[in-house]
Every structure is written in structure tokens, then in C-alpha cells.
Amino acid sequence: MTDGLGDQSPAFRPGCQPDPDLTHAALGVESPEKGATTEFAVDPDAVEPAFVPCLQVSVLLQQDERAGLVNDSRSKRNPWLQMRTDLFHVGSELGRLPWLQRAKLGPVAEWKGKHELILRSYAMLRTHGRGRRSGAVLRKVADMYLIRRLSRHPLLVDALFAFAVGVLAVLGSIAAGADQTDMTRLDTVGFALLVIGAAGLVLRRRMPGGAVAITFIVTMLYIYLRYPYGPIFIYATIAIYSAAAWRSTRFAVSAVALAVLAHVPWSLWGEREPDSLAFTTLTTAVWLASPLAVGVAVRTQRQAHAKSLLEERDRHAYEERLRIAQEVHDVVGHSLAVISMNAGAALHVLTKHPGPPQVSESLRAIRQASGGALDELRATLMGGSAKPGLANLADLVEATNVGGLTVTLKVTGTPDGLASKVDLAGYRIVQESLANVVRHAGAKQADVAVEYGPGQITLIITDDGRGGPIQPGGSGLQSMSERAKTLGGVLTARPKPGRGFEVHAVLPYEPGEQ
Structure with missing residues (x-):
């Protein structure tokens, strides 16, 4: 282990290899036989005082490591995460102990109540965290740990x-x-x-x-x-x-x-002397105005700090969005562009060597769909405003009328104050439903019904395909259901009696309203 953990037994002395027998004796457990993999619990009352908080810190570090915080490059901008990163090197020494890799640390977290463990860990870290760099880190972590716990109450x-x-x-x-x-x-x-x-x-x-x-x-x-x-x-x-x-x-x-x-x-x-009224009133005003000014300054500074943190978070999110958008655009966008180009080239060949009209119709639909998908991809990734809505269902239905599938659209009523999120979600539900019809149903007829009612919109998509129970493993229906639930609506999908399938969705005009 590193220096700075205080006076320790030979099992934990800095610079020494841990002696398994001494380690087990300090923990109050019997040494396992050579080659045995028996797990044993830690007896906190037998653990040396400086070691209990180290176990607690080690558990915290392991949790942060699993969450990806310890090795996060951005942790350098956060003093708490940076402290955890520094302390990881101390905790890694604990991880090298053979018994720790097999020990159950659960009883330590449950030992005599969480609050007593926290206070004892804090006191032990402050007492035994003396020495060089690692000791200073332990003391800082102890203070931060106590403040972090108290801030929750x-x-x-x-x-x-x-x-x-x-x-x-x-x-x-x-x-x-x-x-x-x-x-x-x-x-x-x-x-x-x-x-x-x-x-x-x-x-x-x-x-x-x-x-x-x-x-x-x-x-x-x-x-x-x-x-x-x-x-x-x-x-x-x-x-x-x-x-x-x-x-x-x-x-x-x-x-x-x-x-x-x-x-x-x-x-x-x-007051027995009325002449002192002005003086006492002025003194009182100055006395009360001073903490008022300090409090306003502190609140303003705190709000500015919170605003800067939000701006930094938004900036990081925007940078990450740009990075992901670039990757998706380069991969998916390139594929869509190639599909559109090949469809256009095939159409050009058909002008010189005519073929069946169904081929030309399918190629035009492929070119139109790939081009539209590329535009939607760019708008979605870059946060553009050119996002489709229910007003574009006619174009979607026309693009789906290929390969022997006939799709009809029936719209009843007019939208009144339809939110943009609901408009987009409704379009995506119809789009995914028709995509499922094309991929899985083997249908010849599909019908889309849109009904604008008082405060809500109803979408019904049916087909005359093979129907049957919903196959596990798909994510399309789950995605549609989550879209509706997020907005405060409800979506059901079930096979029709005999043949066919039906998707029924009810969405509020405003997100969150039932």
C-alpha cells in the first residue's frame, strides 16, 4: 500500500508485501487453505482502525470505476472526481490484496448502521490519513464525504x-x-x-x-x-x-x-429620549442592510455559477451530438446516398432499355424514399426544423404504395393547437406501422385513419396481412409505445380476428396531458 495511511500492522505496512496469515488474523477470520476459493465476510470490529475507511473508499471507487467516472477525461474539471481519480491509485493497492478480491464487502456497508459507519470512517480517515500525498487525499475525501452526506439533510x-x-x-x-x-x-x-x-x-x-x-x-x-x-x-x-x-x-x-x-x-x-429615534432607526437600517447586500451577492454568484454549469453541460452535449451526428451521417448518410445514386442510375438505364413498368415505379420509390430519409437524417442529427409531421402523411402514403401494396389515408377533423412534438410522434408512429406492414405483413391493403378530436388525436393503422401474434425481439412496437407514453398518450398493437394487424394510438394535443 502507499504511504500516508497511518500506523499499520505488518500486514498493511507501506512497502511490504501483505502476509496472508497476518491479513486474515487482523480481519478475525481463518486463513483459507491453499488453492481454496472460499469467500468470507469481513469482521469490522477486528479490522484495524485505518483499514475500515479504506474499504469504504475502495467500494466507492469501484462503483465510480464501473460507472466510468474514474477514467473519464472530463473528471479533471471536477475537483470531486479528480480527487476520486487520485485516490484510485490508493484504492488499487487494496485491490491487489488477494483476500480482498474474494472478500464480501457487504457487511462493511451494513455494519452497525450507515450513519455510524460514515462518522467512524470520517474520524478514521482524518486521524490516520496523515503523511504524504495519499494521506492528504484521504483527509480531503473524508471532508468531502461528510459534506456530501450532510448536504442530503x-x-x-x-x-x-x-x-x-x-x-x-x-x-x-x-x-x-x-x-x-x-x-x-x-x-x-x-x-x-x-x-x-x-x-x-x-x-x-x-x-x-x-x-x-x-x-x-x-x-x-x-x-x-x-x-x-x-x-x-x-x-x-x-x-x-x-x-x-x-x-x-x-x-x-x-x-x-x-x-x-x-x-x-x-x-x-x-425609548426615554425621543431625540435618539433617528439615530437608532438609521443604525437598524444599516445593520439589516449589510447582511441583505451580502446575501444578494452570494445568491447572484451562486446563480451565475449554476448557469455556467448548465451552459458547460449544454456545450458538452452539443459537442457530443455533433460527434455522433458526424459518425452517423458519414455511415448511414453515405449508404443512403449510394442507394439513391444506384436507383437513379438504374432508372437511367431503363430509359434506354425499357423494362416492366413495376420496375421503374419501384426504383423511383426507392430513390424518393432514400433521398427523403437522408434529408430527415440530416434534420434530426443537426437539430434542423425540417422535420415531418402529420401534414406529410399523404407523401408517406404515396411513397409506400409500391410492390403491390395499396395504402389509403382518411383524415377526420382539423388539428387545433397540436404541439410539434405530438405532430412528429404521430408521423413516426404511422411511418413505423407502415414499415412493419411492408416488412412483415405481406399485405395487399393498408388503411391509415387520423381523427382529430377534442384535445386528442387518434391514429388507427390496419392491414389485411398474415397477422398472428407479435414476434419477440423486435423494437419497433416498443419504440412506438414509448413515444406515446412519453407524451402522455397510449398505444396498443394487436392482431385482428382472422387476418391482419391493427395499431391504435391516442395522443394528447399537448405533451403530458391524458
Whole structure:
């Protein structure tokens, strides 16, 4: 193993080859016989303190490796993934241990509850991750790991934060009372106000308005009762900051304005010297405006950072789309172009050496279909706007009328506010259904019915082919069903009694509406 994992037994000492007997003894299990492949569970209570978190980290690394994160070239742009990449070299040393390749790591993840394992792993990584580069990486991972876990429980984080601030306020107020002998000594009411103010901070992100109201009222009562001036002002400061950082600027400004306005009658009621009203009001406004400005700045910076991340993600997606589009266009597009060119060449030959009219008709259909498919491919891959819709069904039906197959189209009603996604999905469903008729049905007649109803469109595609049960292994029907389901519609495909097949789809005008 690499350096930096702390004091270890001879089984895990840096620079030494692991001794299987010592390794098994440290784990509290018997050494397997030579050549045996018996799997055994890890006894966490017998594992050396520095080794338990390493097992946990190793499991995390293995999960990331399977997900393709460890070797992702873009991980260098993400500090967390880069840290995992660096730590992979430490974890790979664990993977070289013969027993680890056969051990069941499941009990480690279930050991005495997940939260206890997390906290013990964190403490062990911080304690034993001292040394050179690998030790620094372990300590950083320990901190990131704890922060990552706590971020999933924001209410718990706010409660811990409020508790820490409350302890600071209580201790600070006690210390201030020792010097401010002319103020009222802290009693039950004073301590209760300090506790209530801290409790209000628990709501600072879930209910910022409530947190501002509670902390401001507590602060005013505390001052009015002439308790020692200490860290009491930190309550309202944090609440105003949180309101500005987690809510809109308008909300935070309104909260500050209401607090300042509420301070005026309060001062008139409590102050014995009315001349100080202007000064105290101005002081209160400056006091509350400062955290407001900081909170707005933090929220603006956070939004800008989130926007930059989204833009970077979109840019990566666009670059990947271009790469895939280029590959697909070069392969499929070339094949379609060759098909169209060969069909055109065959038609040119038939003008000099006429053949059966069915041949010319089929070649023209092939050339038209391949050219149309190439245009659709380009539009789809490059995100163009020239995508087909239900208005193009007549051309699709005409192109399918080849090889002895007759296709009819019947349209009832008119579309009213049909979304483009639904329009495209309806066309693709009819297109795939007719393609299945040509490939599998052996039919002579196919009928397409389109009915625009109130709020939904109904598509019915039938044929007089061989019918029969749906053959497994195909993806066309599944793709059509997923298209309909994604838009909030439903699609059924079943053989007709006797002969033939039927596809029935109902799509809403707007995606997501049933």
C-alpha cells in the first residue's frame, strides 16, 4: 500500500508485501487453505482502525470505476472526481490484496448502521490519513464525504448550525453580562429568548420569512428588557442574510423594510429620549442592510455559477451530438446516398432499355424514399426544423404504395393547437406501422385513419396481412409505445380476428396531458 495511511500492522505496512496469515488474523477470520476459493465476510470490529475507511473508499471507487467516472477525461474539471481519480491509485493497492478480491464487502456497508459507519470512517480517515500525498487525499475525501452526506439533510444541517450559533450567543451574552453591570442580569426569560432566537434559525432556508420575524422580535425584546449586549444581533443578521441568499431580492428587501418600520413605533414606546429615534432607526437600517447586500451577492454568484454549469453541460452535449451526428451521417448518410445514386442510375438505364413498368415505379420509390430519409437524417442529427409531421402523411402514403401494396389515408377533423412534438410522434408512429406492414405483413391493403378530436388525436393503422401474434425481439412496437407514453398518450398493437394487424394510438394535443 502507499504511504500516508497511518500506523499499520505488518500486514498493511507501506512497502511490504501483505502476509496472508497476518491479513486474515487482523480481519478475525481463518486463513483459507491453499488453492481454496472460499469467500468470507469481513469482521469490522477486528479490522484495524485505518483499514475500515479504506474499504469504504475502495467500494466507492469501484462503483465510480464501473460507472466510468474514474477514467473519464472530463473528471479533471471536477475537483470531486479528480480527487476520486487520485485516490484510485490508493484504492488499487487494496485491490491487489488477494483476500480482498474474494472478500464480501457487504457487511462493511451494513455494519452497525450507515450513519455510524460514515462518522467512524470520517474520524478514521482524518486521524490516520496523515503523511504524504495519499494521506492528504484521504483527509480531503473524508471532508468531502461528510459534506456530501450532510448536504442530503438540509434541515439537520440547519439545526446543527442553529445549535452552534445558540451556544455562541449564550456564552457571549454571559461574558458580556460580567462587564455590563448596569444591565439586567440574564435570567430565565433572557436565556429563553436566546434559545428561541437560535431555534428560529432552523427555519432560515425552509421559511426565511418566519426566521426573520422570530429573530427580529427576539432581538427587540432582548434589547427592551435591557439584557447584556452580546452576540444577540447575530440572529437577525443570519436570518436576513439567509432570506436574501435563498429567496428573491424583493422578498429580502421587503423583510428589511418591514423590520425597520416596525422598529420606529417600538423605539417610540421603549425609548426615554425621543431625540435618539433617528439615530437608532438609521443604525437598524444599516445593520439589516449589510447582511441583505451580502446575501444578494452570494445568491447572484451562486446563480451565475449554476448557469455556467448548465451552459458547460449544454456545450458538452452539443459537442457530443455533433460527434455522433458526424459518425452517423458519414455511415448511414453515405449508404443512403449510394442507394439513391444506384436507383437513379438504374432508372437511367431503363430509359434506354425499357423494362416492366413495376420496375421503374419501384426504383423511383426507392430513390424518393432514400433521398427523403437522408434529408430527415440530416434534420434530426443537426437539430434542423425540417422535420415531418402529420401534414406529410399523404407523401408517406404515396411513397409506400409500391410492390403491390395499396395504402389509403382518411383524415377526420382539423388539428387545433397540436404541439410539434405530438405532430412528429404521430408521423413516426404511422411511418413505423407502415414499415412493419411492408416488412412483415405481406399485405395487399393498408388503411391509415387520423381523427382529430377534442384535445386528442387518434391514429388507427390496419392491414389485411398474415397477422398472428407479435414476434419477440423486435423494437419497433416498443419504440412506438414509448413515444406515446412519453407524451402522455397510449398505444396498443394487436392482431385482428382472422387476418391482419391493427395499431391504435391516442395522443394528447399537448405533451403530458391524458
